[in-house]
Amino acid sequence: MAFNNFRILQHPVLGEKKNGKEVRIFLDGLPIHAVEGEPIAAALYAAGVRITRLSPHKKEPRGAFCMIGRCTECCMIVDGEPNVRTCRTMVRDGMRVETPRGWME
Amino acid sequence: MSLPCEQLDLLVIGAGPAGLCAAYEAAAVGCRVTIVDENDKAGGQLSKQIHRFFGSSHHGAGKRGIEIAEELFGDCLKLGVDVRLSSSVLGLFSNGEVMIDAPTQLCLVNPGAVIVATGASEKSLAFPGWTLPGVMGAGAAQTLINIHRILPGSRVLMVGSGNVGLIVSYQLLQAGAEVVGVVDTAGSISGYQVHAGRVRREGIPVYLGHRLLSARGSTGLEEVLVEAIEDGTVKRFEADVLCLAVGMSPLCDLAAMRDCRMVYEDALGGLVPWHGADMRTSQSPVYIAGDASGVEEASVAMEEGRIAGISAAEDLGSLNSGEAAERRAAIAKRLDELRAGPHSRGKLAAKERLYAR
Secondary structure (H helix, E strand, O other), X not given: OOOOOOEOOEEOOOEEOOOXXXXXXXXXXXXXXXXXXXXXXXXXXXXXXXXXXXXXXXXXXXXXXXXXXXXOOOEEXXXXXXXXXOOOOEOOOOOEEEOOOOOOO | OOOOXXXXXXXXXXXXXXXXXHHHHHHHOOOOEEEEOOXXXXXXXXXXXXXEOOOOHHHOXXXXXXXXXXXXXXXXXXXXXXXXOOOEEEEEOOOOOEEEEOOOOEEEEEEEEEXXXXXXXXXXXXXXXXXXXXXEEHHHHHHHHHHOOEOOOOEEEEEOOOHHHHHHHHHHHHHOOEEEEEEEOOOOOOOOHHHHHHHHHOOOOEXXXXXXXXXXXXXXXXXXXXXXXXXXXXXXXXXXXXXXXXXEEEOOHHHHHOOOOEEEEHHHOEEEEOOOOOOEOOOOOEEEOHHHHOOOOHHHHHHHHHHHHHHHHHHOOOOOHHHHHHHHXXXXXXXXXXXXXXXXXXXXXXXXXXXXX
């Protein structure tokens, strides 16, 4: 499975990473490899994607801050539903994730 | 719209160290206990603690947090605790009902007692560039590396030399990242010597008496500017991750919503529900335990959880008051030992002030 080096395959304490089932999600239409059981935000990090949304007015990039569902910086559009916390939502094969691009002005 | 309302005896909100211990103690004396957690696994913050704990054998010394979490969860299951994961509590209402967003539906429950053990969230700092992708809580980085096994980046600068900052720094190294430094405005390291020693042995430079000036980058973090407070010398770090380990805030909104009297204690992380040493809040039958009652260590959270479980069991009629008081006293003694060190002095004073208010 073609993963880049953001995945920690070997760990001195946790050992070797068990291979989870591979799934494919789509970020703004482009396919990304992910592993079943992991949240969308984690899968994006593994793919080297750090931008989860653009801010409403200035359209500045934002990324996940807390990873526990509190800060809402990682909210994206998932399968058409806006404001989904991607750190708390697990990947599903074929899932369509879109980057919110701020308010229309 | 009306939902059917399920009658429960004891509801514990949060399956971290405090909640699991509370559930165990209450179930051990015969209470029917339901525990809910919004995560898909039990364990809370213990699930990402891959270092060995120290202290007494009673507090899991020598074991890693992840192992303690598994044991506590297993103990709860053995006692028949009803565990509901991937379930968020949306509200505690004044009529005693609790709304839960469960995986397949919204449901309403009416428990005889509620223990709020919802933990804490990380604080942030405001500085130019603080919103750039790559600027994150140290705990968030720890979740990514130790639970999801994914690195948030390759070069990390850590802000804060408390235990979280120190532990996450060397765990990032273990995970394969480069840690370019630990920065703190304080003149001395604020975490435990054992963690500081580890960071030093790994060769991570610690910049004391330094403050964050700004974070820069176009689509994400690229560099961080830090200034020596004394002489204004500016250091520039190339980094794609800036971790903030600048303290935690208790997550006690549910208790506030239920009209528990809230009090401010800086040393405990901010606003917390008033409670006694028996973990009863101002609203019966609502109890609080762990970081939600004031941010301390996981071992403290476990003991507070046990006390809350005993108090709830007493009020539900599963323990007589003499027995409950005896059990609480034994745990209180262990809590005193945990809070005896110089690092806990401020927290202990704050807790004592709070009990007396």
